[in-house]
Amino acid sequence: MNAVLTLAQKDLRLLFRDKGDVFFTFIFPMLLAILFGFIFGGGGGTSAIDLALVNESSSSLAKGIAGDLTRDSSFAVTTFATREEATASVRAGKVVAAVILPSTMQDGLDGLFGGSGIPIEAVIDPSHRAEAGLIQGKLHELAFRQFPRMFTDGAQMSKLFAGARKTIAGADGLTPAQRLAATGFVAAGELFTTSIDRSSVKSDTPATAAAESDAESASSAGAWSPVAVTVAELPPRTGGPRSSFDLSFPQGLVWGLAGCIGAFAGSVVVERSRGTLARLRLAPITQAHLLAGKGLACFLSALLVEVLLISMAVVAFGSSIAQPFMLLVAFVLSAFAFSGLAMLVAGLCRTEAEANGAGRGGVLLLAMIGGGTIPLFFMPPFLRTMSYASPFRWVVQAVEGPFWRDTPLGEQILPLVVLAGIGVLGFGVGVRSIRSTLGR
Amino acid sequence: MLTLGDIRKRFGATTAVDGLSLQVSAGEVFGLLGPNGAGKSTSLAIATGLLAADSGSVDLLGLGSPTNASVRSHLGLAPQEITLYAELTARENLLFFARLYGVANARRRVEELLAIVELESRANDRIGTFSGGMKRRLNLAAALVHDPKVLLLDEPTAGVDPQSRNRILELVRTLARAGKTIVYTTHYMEEAAKICDRVGIVDHGRMLDVGTVAQLVTRHGGHSAVTVSRGDQDERVLTADPVAEVTRQFAVGGVTGVRVESPDLEAVFLALTGRSLRE
Numbered sequence: 001m002n003a004v005l006t007l008a009q010k011d012l013r014l015l016f017r018d019k020g021d022v023f024f025t026f027i028f029p030m031l032l033a034i035l036f037g038f039i040f041g042g043g044g045g046t047s048a049i050d051l052a053l054v055n056e057s058s059s060s061l062a063k064g065i066a067g068d069l070t071r072d073s074s075f076a077v078t079t080f081a082t083r084e085e086a087t088a089s090v091r092a093g094k095v096v097a098a099v100i101l102p103s104t105m106q107d108g109l110d111g112l113f114g115g116s117g118i119p120i121e122a123v124i125d126p127s128h129r130a131e132a133g134l135i136q137g138k139l140h141e142l143a144f145r146q147f148p149r150m151f152t153d154g155a156q157m158s159k160l161f162a163g164a165r166k167t168i169a170g171a172d173g174l175t176p177a178q179r180l181a182a183t184g185f186v187a188a189g190e191l192f193t194t195s196i197d198r199s200s201v202k203s204d205t206p207a208t209a210a211a212e213s214d215a216e217s218a219s220s221a222g223a224w225s226p227v228a229v230t231v232a233e234l235p236p237r238t239g240g241p242r243s244s245f246d247l248s249f250p251q252g253l254v255w256g257l258a259g260c261i262g263a264f265a266g267s268v269v270v271e272r273s274r275g276t277l278a279r280l281r282l283a284p285i286t287q288a289h290l291l292a293g294k295g296l297a298c299f300l301s302a303l304l305v306e307v308l309l310i311s312m313a314v315v316a317f318g319s320s321i322a323q324p325f326m327l328l329v330a331f332v333l334s335a336f337a338f339s340g341l342a343m344l345v346a347g348l349c350r351t352e353a354e355a356n357g358a359g360r361g362g363v364l365l366l367a368m369i370g371g372g373t374i375p376l377f378f379m380p381p382f383l384r385t386m387s388y389a390s391p392f393r394w395v396v397q398a399v400e401g402p403f404w405r406d407t408p409l410g411e412q413i414l415p416l417v418v419l420a421g422i423g424v425l426g427f428g429v430g431v432r433s434i435r436s437t438l439g440r
Numbered sequence: 441m442l443t444l445g446d447i448r449k450r451f452g453a454t455t456a457v458d459g460l461s462l463q464v465s466a467g468e469v470f471g472l473l474g475p476n477g478a479g480k481s482t483s484l485a486i487a488t489g490l491l492a493a494d495s496g497s498v499d500l501l502g503l504g505s506p507t508n509a510s511v512r513s514h515l516g517l518a519p520q521e522i523t524l525y526a527e528l529t530a531r532e533n534l535l536f537f538a539r540l541y542g543v544a545n546a547r548r549r550v551e552e553l554l555a556i557v558e559l560e561s562r563a564n565d566r567i568g569t570f571s572g573g574m575k576r577r578l579n580l581a582a583a584l585v586h587d588p589k590v591l592l593l594d595e596p597t598a599g600v601d602p603q604s605r606n607r608i609l610e611l612v613r614t615l616a617r618a619g620k621t622i623v624y625t626t627h628y629m630e631e632a633a634k635i636c637d638r639v640g641i642v643d644h645g646r647m648l649d650v651g652t653v654a655q656l657v658t659r660h661g662g663h664s665a666v667t668v669s670r671g672d673q674d675e676r677v678l679t680a681d682p683v684a685e686v687t688r689q690f691a692v693g694g695v696t697g698v699r700v701e702s703p704d705l706e707a708v709f710l711a712l713t714g715r716s717l718r719e
Contacts, residue, residue, distance in 0.1 A: 006539045010525070017527040017566075275521040278490055279582070283540045284513040 007293020025259030033252025037245040048076040052086035052098035057105040097124040143227035246404040249313035254372035256305035264298040268346035269355040302335035326402035337419040340426025347433025366390040447496035456482040458645035471636030472625040479645035480625040516588035526568035541586035553581040573604025629705040648712045660711040661703025669697035
């Protein structure tokens with residue numbers, strides 16, 4: 001066992017000393033995963049944020065907010081009839097967040113003075129936490145933008161002040177002094193609004209600017225706000241990707257594992273052609289030790305790639321793991337399968353040129369049709385059928401199941417069995433082929 | 441110590457080794473002398489057990505064939521190629537092989553070897569940055585890492601500068617004095633003449649003759665050449681007894697110069713194979 005560990009340690013050290021192998025095994029897959037994540041809708045950049053909007057309120061205040069939200073160039077708004085539909089859209093990754101204007105949003109100053117504020121709800125995909133702050137800020141701004149409109153609408157304001165007087169009269173918790181002050185405040189407001197020359201209010205642009213400024217000062221005031229935006233994160237869901245990164249990181253795995261095959265198959269061929277393999281064979285170890293050492297190093301590096309990539313998806317991009325234990329099983333079997341494939345390529349390639357050309361080329365092709373470049377579900381049907389011939393496809397399927405699909409256990413068996421079979425076949429043929437060239 | 445009996449090996453239509461036999465005694469430096477492609481490296485590969493002979497027998501230390509791992513552990517090989525890892529440092533390379541051989545106190549052994557091959561100051565440098573001579577010395581150190589009784593050195597001075605060559609030859613002499621049995625292949629006659637107790641002349645996979653350099657010269661070197669100058673005239677005489685011939689020439693008189701050329705391994709090789717060693 002010591003000999004196997006010594007051999008594996010040497011191969012891992014060699015892998016990490018080779019900048020090219022480190023790049024193609026660890027860095028390139030990560031970059032690719034991140035890039036594809038953004039390409040397939042991970043957000044970022046300056047493009048409009050996709051929002052779902054549900055207006056449950058019949059108030060003119062809600063109409064105003066909905067209209068402003070739809071016109072805002074920061075957002076691409078899709079309107080839904082119910083909050084369930086909107087939430088489902090977030091869950092499916094079609095939109096970043098759902099904004100709900102609840103039925104409790106009424107035209108009146110009750111909430112404003114009662115401390116509850118104008119209620120607005122938002123449901124956000126946790127993988128888009130970066131956008132959550134922006135959305136929340138915008139909703140505050142839009143709510144504030146409605147106040148000048150309310151104050152310049154005489155009929156509306158009369159209704160509001162009448163309602164406010166009634167609320168003050170009926171409020172039991174107020175002290176006489178507070179009641180007097182509140183009544184005075186309403187009266188002053190009424191006097192102020194009746195004195196406004198409404199003909200001068202042509203456009204809401206200056207008012208909007210003032211509202212934006214008010215919003216900023218209110219936000220900075222912090223303690224009290226007439227707008228109550230409640231943001232909830234979507235709970236872990238099943239059946240669909242939380243974000244495009246759920247798809248892109250398993251894609252990255254494909255390239256990481258391809259890098260492992262390239263590095264280790266190449267290393268066996270290089271050792272054979274440069275004579276170090278002969279020197280190793282002279283040591284008092286068996287062929288089994290030699291091949292086990294190589295296989296172990298490849299297995300460990302494949303496992304490391306898998307753990308690194310999925311960890312990055314979870315930590316940096318908000319992905320969550322539906323079935324951790326089964327994901328570990330998928331990692332182990334994929335690493336085993338690809339160690340076997342590395343042996344197969346090493347056994348079939350006799351020269352460094354063959355390993356670098358035909359070996360890496362073949363692996364590249366299999367990676368591409370196995371979901372390395374285009375996610376499997378985006379593929380046209382004929383390509384999807386072809387993908388069954390690629391070991392990479394089975395890795396994607398085996399990893400996605402316990403990662404984000406939350407696939408029932410029974411459905412995870414097939415890809416895992418296929419991966420185990422690929423490993424056994426790869427090791428069987430590869431080891432046999434390498435042994436025939438070793439000659440002892 | 442090491443016995444090869446009637447070894448034969450073919451690669452397709454090419455006969456690499458054709459009934460080669462040799463016996464190397466304990467503490468002996470045995471030279472296998474022959475041109476490139478004579479079958480020296482193939483014979484060594486068979487001697488290590490790395491390559492199976494088509495027929496014949498190999499015995500190491502009376503323990504049997506080195507295809508057996510425990511027998512093979514008494515053997516050290518410095519192959520003709522630099523069979524080390526260019527991306528690892530000198531120390532990492534030696535430590536790796538020491539651990540692979542299960543050497544007790546591997547770190548101390550590695551430091552000893554680095555000192556022996558005079559590479560302590562470069563111990564932490566990757567060997568990809570080494571000169572050819574330094575790589576050769578480390579290649580030799582890797583063969584010594586488990587302190588083997590029998591050492592097979594396959595052209596250990598190929599392609600190195602004269603300074604490194606002298607260091608390697610000195611090291612081989614030191615190892616021989618320490619009691620190692622050494623088989624040394626080369627196509628440099630002067631190296632073989634300098635360090636080998638016995639030399640075997642190999643060509644076309646066959647052992648043509650074995651003996652000390654003096655014995656081989658006596659058997660195959662032919663006569664010495666005595667060149668006598670009288671004024672502008674040179675006379676070249678081949679003789680088995682150069683002293684007698686020089687005495688005779690001086691007795692004739694008028695001698696202005698004498699040059700005696702004794703036969704060497706080159707002449708031996710020419711006599712045995714009909715061609716020069718450097719062809």
